[in-house]
Amino acid sequence: MRSRHLALFLPLAMAVPVLASCTENTDTASGDERSIRVVSDADSCEVSATEAPAGTLTFDVSNEDSQVTEFYLLAEDGLRIVGEVENIGQGINDRLTLNVPAGKYITACKPGMKGDGLRADFTVTASDEEVEVAADEKQMIDTANTNYLAYVQDQTDQLLAKTTEFVNLFKSGKDDEARALYADARVHWERIEPVAESFGNLDPLMDLREADVAEGDEWTGWHRIEKDLWPADAKGYEPMTQKQRVHYADDLLKNTKKLDKQVDGDLSFTVDGIANGATGLLEEVASGKVTGEEEAWSHTDLWDFQANVDGARVAFEGVKGLLETKDPELAVTLTKRFDELQKLLDTHKSGDGFVYYEELTEPQVQKLADAVNALSEPLSKLTGALLSRS
Numbered sequence: 001m002r003s004r005h006l007a008l009f010l011p012l013a014m015a016v017p018v019l020a021s022c023t024e025n026t027d028t029a030s031g032d033e034r035s036i037r038v039v040s041d042a043d044s045c046e047v048s049a050t051e052a053p054a055g056t057l058t059f060d061v062s063n064e065d066s067q068v069t070e071f072y073l074l075a076e077d078g079l080r081i082v083g084e085v086e087n088i089g090q091g092i093n094d095r096l097t098l099n100v101p102a103g104k105y106i107t108a109c110k111p112g113m114k115g116d117g118l119r120a121d122f123t124v125t126a127s128d129e130e131v132e133v134a135a136d137e138k139q140m141i142d143t144a145n146t147n148y149l150a151y152v153q154d155q156t157d158q159l160l161a162k163t164t165e166f167v168n169l170f171k172s173g174k175d176d177e178a179r180a181l182y183a184d185a186r187v188h189w190e191r192i193e194p195v196a197e198s199f200g201n202l203d204p205l206m207d208l209r210e211a212d213v214a215e216g217d218e219w220t221g222w223h224r225i226e227k228d229l230w231p232a233d234a235k236g237y238e239p240m241t242q243k244q245r246v247h248y249a250d251d252l253l254k255n256t257k258k259l260d261k262q263v264d265g266d267l268s269f270t271v272d273g274i275a276n277g278a279t280g281l282l283e284e285v286a287s288g289k290v291t292g293e294e295e296a297w298s299h300t301d302l303w304d305f306q307a308n309v310d311g312a313r314v315a316f317e318g319v320k321g322l323l324e325t326k327d328p329e330l331a332v333t334l335t336k337r338f339d340e341l342q343k344l345l346d347t348h349k350s351g352d353g354f355v356y357y358e359e360l361t362e363p364q365v366q367k368l369a370d371a372v373n374a375l376s377e378p379l380s381k382l383t384g385a386l387l388s389r390s
Helices: 135-171 175-191 193-197 202-207 222-229 242-263 271-289 301-326 328-346 362-379 382-387
Strands: 035-040 045-047 051-053 055-063 069-075 081-088 093-100 103-109 118-125
Touching: 035 069, 035 103, 045 103, 045 118, 055 069, 055 081, 055 382, 069 093, 081 093, 081 271, 093 271, 093 382, 135 175, 135 242, 135 271, 135 301, 175 193, 175 222, 175 301, 193 202, 193 271, 193 301, 202 222, 202 242, 222 242, 271 301, 271 362, 271 382, 301 328, 301 362, 301 382, 328 362, 328 382
Parallel strands: 035 055, 051 118
Antiparallel strands: 035 045, 055 093, 069 081, 069 103, 103 118
16 A cells, blocks of 8 residues: 555545644745645655645655655645655655645645654645636546546445455455455455545555554554465464454454445546546555565465556546547557556466466566556656646
8 A cells, every 4th residue: 555646536534633743835946836846854844835826736746864755735624635645765756746726735744654744734826727628628527537436436346245255254264265355355445546545544444564554553454364364474473363353354344334435425536636546556566566565475466466557547548538639649658558568467367366476586577567667657647648738
């Protein structure tokens, strides 16, 4: 669960972060009031402006600390994530582009990717860029949003059905059957992870890796159960008691039901949210799946890898028609790069699934990483192209 994601819809998230610290603000250097520079270090989050005009905004984020950092744009209540970039290492620059309507917001950096971050108020003022789009463009946007919502709702429905089956097997001690279903159930989560991440604390409750658990927090979710089902690689691990199995299984199912309920609510997607979600899914592959860190015990990373690619491609194809009117060359490049990555993934299929990640050689892993990078670079331009004036 490490990615860039955007709040794809309007409802408020559920988490209630505590205000940690104020963000320092410096003057904009570029002279472009829609381009905001963010510099993060251990003790400060310097944002080059405290306000900007509504419309397409770009936050250029750099990290000057040894800890990996994140940057957020939050809604005024400090709960809903409007946009985010994660996994920004020392000396690395990253960029978040999104369409922001007039209103009150909060900027936040999170050194170490833990805690509530260094926060400050941010205002977006009304501007001439908030104009009606052409009728044909609006139709393409509406269609993309409607289709993506249907896709997300279908995936959460399947996730709930398979998670219910999975936790019942786990609680009943039918470990072989639970292991067989684990990867197949999780693909529905991985295809829509940016959406799930937008609902506050549901993502860490359901999908946090052990290495990312903050001291004092309870580790719950898929990977907590994964470790119990595949204990061979976990040296000194003490298996769960039956009571613990019931606790963690019921907790996972409870949060899956919450996600399904949220998705079946009154959601309103945005075209930049869909595009940033596609970008985030590829970054999820690069930061976890291609490294083999996501599924540390089951080694089912390639199932997750494929699911992230599936989700990214569905998101891209949903906005492809609009992209072809704005940047046809980028549309051709992205189609080609998705095809190339899928062709490479197909070489690692085995039966209805894939080989386990530990079976891959270093050259094979490197080829996958190269294909992901080749797609990620043009995909990072998708949001900006979609938000550009024709």
